[in-house]
Amino acid sequence: MTQNNNSNDTVSILTKKDFVSDQMVKWCPGCGDHSILASLENVLPKLGKKKEDIVVVSGIGCSSRFPYYVNTYGFHGIHGRALPIACGIKMANPNLSVWVTTGDGDSLAIGGNHFIHTIRRNFDVNLILFNNKIYGLTKGQYSPTTPLGQITKTSPYGTIDEPFNPGELVIGAKGTFFARVTDKNPKYMSDIMYRAAQHKGTSILEVLQNCVIFNNGAHNEITDKDKRDDNQLILEHGKPMLFGKNKEKGIRINGTKLQAVTLGENGITIDDILVHDEKEEDPSIHFMLARMHLPELPVAIGVIRDVDSHTYEDMLYDQIEERKVSSPYKCVDDLLNSGDTWEIK
Amino acid sequence: MSTKKEKVKDLDEVVVRFAGDSGDGMQLTGSLFSDIAALAGNDFITFPDYPSEIRAPHDTVSGVSGYQVHIGHKKVYTSGDLADVLVAMNPASLKANLKWVKKRGTIIIDTDTFVDKALEKAGYDENPLLNDTLDEYNVIKSPITTLTKQGLKNLGVAPKIAQKSRNMFALGIMYFLFNRDFKATDAFFEKKFKDKPDVIEANKKVIRLGFNYAESIGVMGTTYNIQAAKLIKGRYRNITGNLATSWGLLAAAERSGRKIFLGSYPITPASDILIELEKHRQFDARVFQAEDEIAGVCSAIGASFAGALAVTSTSGPGLSLKSEAIGLAVMTELPIVIIDVQRGGPSTGLPTKTEQSDLLQALFGRNGECPTIVIAASSSADSFYFAYKAAKLAMEHMTPVILLTDGYIANGSEVFKIPKMSELPEINTPIAIPNDENFAPYKRDEKKLSRQWAYPGMEGLRHRIGGLEKEDINGNVSMDPDNHQLMTEYRQEKVARVANYIPDQEIYGDDTGDLLVVGWGGTYGALYEAVKQMREKGKKVSLAHFNYINPLPKNTEEVFSGFKKIIVCELNLGQFVHYLGMRQPKFQYYTFQKIKGLPFMVSELIEKFNKTLEEK
Numbered sequence: 001m002t003q004n005n006n007s008n009d010t011v012s013i014l015t016k017k018d019f020v021s022d023q024m025v026k027w028c029p030g031c032g033d034h035s036i037l038a039s040l041e042n043v044l045p046k047l048g049k050k051k052e053d054i055v056v057v058s059g060i061g062c063s064s065r066f067p068y069y070v071n072t073y074g075f076h077g078i079h080g081r082a083l084p085i086a087c088g089i090k091m092a093n094p095n096l097s098v099w100v101t102t103g104d105g106d107s108l109a110i111g112g113n114h115f116i117h118t119i120r121r122n123f124d125v126n127l128i129l130f131n132n133k134i135y136g137l138t139k140g141q142y143s144p145t146t147p148l149g150q151i152t153k154t155s156p157y158g159t160i161d162e163p164f165n166p167g168e169l170v171i172g173a174k175g176t177f178f179a180r181v182t183d184k185n186p187k188y189m190s191d192i193m194y195r196a197a198q199h200k201g202t203s204i205l206e207v208l209q210n211c212v213i214f215n216n217g218a219h220n221e222i223t224d225k226d227k228r229d230d231n232q233l234i235l236e237h238g239k240p241m242l243f244g245k246n247k248e249k250g251i252r253i254n255g256t257k258l259q260a261v262t263l264g265e266n267g268i269t270i271d272d273i274l275v276h277d278e279k280e281e282d283p284s285i286h287f288m289l290a291r292m293h294l295p296e297l298p299v300a301i302g303v304i305r306d307v308d309s310h311t312y313e314d315m316l317y318d319q320i321e322e323r324k325v326s327s328p329y330k331c332v333d334d335l336l337n338s339g340d341t342w343e344i345k
Numbered sequence: 346m347s348t349k350k351e352k353v354k355d356l357d358e359v360v361v362r363f364a365g366d367s368g369d370g371m372q373l374t375g376s377l378f379s380d381i382a383a384l385a386g387n388d389f390i391t392f393p394d395y396p397s398e399i400r401a402p403h404d405t406v407s408g409v410s411g412y413q414v415h416i417g418h419k420k421v422y423t424s425g426d427l428a429d430v431l432v433a434m435n436p437a438s439l440k441a442n443l444k445w446v447k448k449r450g451t452i453i454i455d456t457d458t459f460v461d462k463a464l465e466k467a468g469y470d471e472n473p474l475l476n477d478t479l480d481e482y483n484v485i486k487s488p489i490t491t492l493t494k495q496g497l498k499n500l501g502v503a504p505k506i507a508q509k510s511r512n513m514f515a516l517g518i519m520y521f522l523f524n525r526d527f528k529a530t531d532a533f534f535e536k537k538f539k540d541k542p543d544v545i546e547a548n549k550k551v552i553r554l555g556f557n558y559a560e561s562i563g564v565m566g567t568t569y570n571i572q573a574a575k576l577i578k579g580r581y582r583n584i585t586g587n588l589a590t591s592w593g594l595l596a597a598a599e600r601s602g603r604k605i606f607l608g609s610y611p612i613t614p615a616s617d618i619l620i621e622l623e624k625h626r627q628f629d630a631r632v633f634q635a636e637d638e639i640a641g642v643c644s645a646i647g648a649s650f651a652g653a654l655a656v657t658s659t660s661g662p663g664l665s666l667k668s669e670a671i672g673l674a675v676m677t678e679l680p681i682v683i684i685d686v687q688r689g690g691p692s693t694g695l696p697t698k699t700e701q702s703d704l705l706q707a708l709f710g711r712n713g714e715c716p717t718i719v720i721a722a723s724s725s726a727d728s729f730y731f732a733y734k735a736a737k738l739a740m741e742h743m744t745p746v747i748l749l750t751d752g753y754i755a756n757g758s759e760v761f762k763i764p765k766m767s768e769l770p771e772i773n774t775p776i777a778i779p780n781d782e783n784f785a786p787y788k789r790d791e792k793k794l795s796r797q798w799a800y801p802g803m804e805g806l807r808h809r810i811g812g813l814e815k816e817d818i819n820g821n822v823s824m825d826p827d828n829h830q831l832m833t834e835y836r837q838e839k840v841a842r843v844a845n846y847i848p849d850q851e852i853y854g855d856d857t858g859d860l861l862v863v864g865w866g867g868t869y870g871a872l873y874e875a876v877k878q879m880r881e882k883g884k885k886v887s888l889a890h891f892n893y894i895n896p897l898p899k900n901t902e903e904v905f906s907g908f909k910k911i912i913v914c915e916l917n918l919g920q921f922v923h924y925l926g927m928r929q930p931k932f933q934y935y936t937f938q939k940i941k942g943l944p945f946m947v948s949e950l951i952e953k954f955n956k957t958l959e960e961k
Binding site: 021023050051052053054055057058060067068071072073074075076077078081083084085086087088089090091092093095096113114117316319320322323324326327329330331332333335336337339340341342343344345 | 380383384386529576577578580581582583595596599604606608625626628629630631633635636637639640641643644646647648649650652655669670672673677763764765766800801802803804805806807808809811812813821822
């Protein structure tokens with residue numbers, strides 16, 4: 001292990017400016033990516049890590065230009081492959097804080113295999129999923145999250161491709177951390193990014209991000225100022241699941257389903273409302289929360305699931321340390337001369 | 346050690362082939378026989394030849410598993426053309442292997458298995474033991490199954506174990522025939538079946554039954570002895586190519602001070618490298634069985650970016666899947682070692698058979714101008730040195746290196762002189778100095794053109810790299826036309842200059858002559874043996890066997906210039922000769938190509954070379 005562990009004096013002097021790179025940001029004006037960049041730049045100084053110990057990794061797509069804009073070590077990979085690159089970095093040096101920026105096409109289509117297997121193994125990496133429900137950089141083809149029936153360049157008669165909800169996939173793949181935010185609230189996004197960084201294991205943060213050019217307004221029903229109070233359920237651990245302008249509405253469990261109810265109507269009291277427990281091992285409620293969708297239910301925002309589990313690299317390093325003690329081979333000479341050998345004199 | 350007075354004859358060399366149903370334990374039987382040869386100080390090379398199915402249909406020709414070993418009092422170079430002795434455990438194995446036995450060779454047969462149903466499944470219209478099929482061979486017909494079961498009756502061994510011990514009866518016959526003792530084999534049983542005392546007893550008993558049976562029937566007028574080989578002084582072991590490759594990588598990691606990382610996905614015949622390296626956590630080996638071939642190579646690229654000696658291992662179809670990522674490693678100018686244990690292709694092809702048909706894929710199978718170093722190991726044992734060399738070249742020149750081995754040398758084994766780590770060449774990695782104000786990600790070493798290796802965690806060297814074209818020196822993304830030309834030429838020239846750091850091409854034989862035999866990779870043994878035998882008969886034939894393919898050794902043209910004719914031999918349809926035609930276009934090349942999933946036979950090579958010499 002390297003010796004350059006974080007120290008508090010280093011941390012205190014870092015600011016957002018330390019993480020702004022000298023590269024020109026080339027996203028479209030009004031793109032949701034700008035707010036994600038600003039949020040991450042705000043979070044990185046708070047991680048308690050040296051600048052040298054942070055790595056941003058990406059695949060291909062608009063989201064994947066991200067590493068160039070952050071003044072850390074960065075790796076811009078190939079389409080879909082950010083996660084295995086990130087996992088390789090993490091296995092080589094687990095002291096690093098590793099961030100992956102990716103889109104719905106990059107991580108759920110071409111990189112879908114790596115997405116589920118990284119989550120299953122629970123590598124300690126933080127993934128920011130820019131979900132704009134479209135392929136932006138290749139100019140407007142439908143993605144694995146594009147709603148059924150949407151007309152795009154490659155679906156002139158409407159998509160016939162059943163979409164993924166990323167949260168369902170994460171929880172189905174045994175995810176230990178899943179959160180969702182919108183690109184309209186960078187301050188809140190920073191808070192949740194910090195939570196993702198604090199989580200030991202694979203953190204998936206879905207950002208409902210607007211592509212102004214090819215899918216403008218895809219998340220308007222969720223993010224518009226006049227609709228967001230009714231259409232977003234902001235989750236807080238240990239708090240009842242209330243939403244609406246005056247928190248007059250809530251979520252209860254009715255039979256095997258979640259149901260939106262209004263306090264005071266039909267005898268509903270605050271005691272009927274589900275209390276959010278992001279630490280619950282059993283993913284059933286988290287799964288239902290992740291898949292809540294309009295118009296019947298508000299969309300869950302915030303940390304949906306955050307449970308403790310062993311990480312791949314911790315177990316790997318435990319085995320390495322154990323074998324260093326118990327193995328009869330202390331160096332390669334020992335190995336070469338092990339087993340059946342014979343001497344010619 | 347035999348009590349009766351058989352004539353004991355000294356042999357210089359012998360080729361033995363064990364064949365049976367897959368599941369009959371032929372690989373184990375064969376390897377025990379070679380282990381004994383090793384302990385007797387013989388030189389040897391082995392060749393396992395097995396079906397891709399775990400348990401192919403019982404008693405069919407496609408389900409036959411074979412293991413050949415060539416044992417010598419002198420140095421041997423191949424696993425042998427034709428067998429002096431064949432052990433055939435059932436009709437299908439006789440059917441499949443008879444063509445690999447020398448005329449007047451010895452065939453040991455389990456007659457119990459030559460029943461109607463098995464004969465029919467093997468495709469025999471009539472019992473070959475009852476007609477003239479085997480007239481030209483010395484056949485030892487033994488009721489091996491019956492004798493094994495009878496012998497174990499008193500031990501109270503389960504019939505299943507008795508059935509499984511038949512192979513040891515056959516091995517016992519071989520031990521008698523070759524004057525071997527049981528000590529090491531007994532020790533093996535005790536270790537392998539530690540928790541199954543009944544199996545240990547059964548095996549020990551059956552191998553002796555076989556031995557005593559051979560002795561008592563007196564069918565062998567002669568038994569054989571192979572004296573210890575006169576090898577260079579030192580410590581030796583038996584090693585397969587895959588094991589040698591794995592250990593060569595561990596050696597390179599230790600010598601360079603880099604931690605080794607392997608990202609790999611199981612694939613025949615390369616999986617043994619993954620399996621071996623997984624065992625060596627004590628050397629800080631971070632070994633990752635990825636979800637697919639692409640994740641295997643990409644995790645290696647990530648680990649390389651983070652400062653590890655990064656490796657991915659695969660076979661042909663897997664190399665295809667890794668192509669795009671290898672391009673990423675070329676663009677980011679990061680060291681990775683890609684091991685391709687070649688097998689029969691295209692597509693899934695012949696997973697368990699050997700071939701050399703990935704050469705052009707290794708050289709050119711990527712988008713863009715995408716050069717990598719390509720080297721090839723030529724034997725099981727020297728896979729150690731070429732794996733070491735691949736790692737050394739990758740890290741010193743900051744580039745991917747593709748190491749080609751093949752199913753024949755990877756699964757085959759031979760005697761390996763154990764090196765001392767301190768004797769291996771140094772590995773000097775161009776690691777950047779923290780806080781070096783003059784650091785730039787794409788600033789190059791003047792001689793090698795390699796860039797520096799600066800990895801996360803190193804202070805003052807933060808930078809971003811990726812698959813987009815890089816601007817010279819500062820490494821920023823650049824779409825500038827002149828810069829692209831410059832960088833493309835740098836990448837090409839960087840690999841070309843590796844020629845200054847590899848040895849000259851050696852010639853076996855004279856520098857001039859009538860015929861230069863040219864080969865590469867795993868065919869070395871057969872080509873060497875063929876040229877040696879022809880030279881012993883006074884033919885003016887030499888061998889230039891290539892391990893360094895891209896770049897070629899600097900003296901290649903000079904080597905080729907000394908001969909009237911050049912013949913390029915390879916296990917494909919002419920990939921190396923095609924490449925030589927590009928790089929050394931002024932020569933005319935004769936070719937010998939074989940694409941049967943099998944290694945060259947020395948006899949077919951000699952025949953071809955003689956014809957080529959005669960051609961006007």
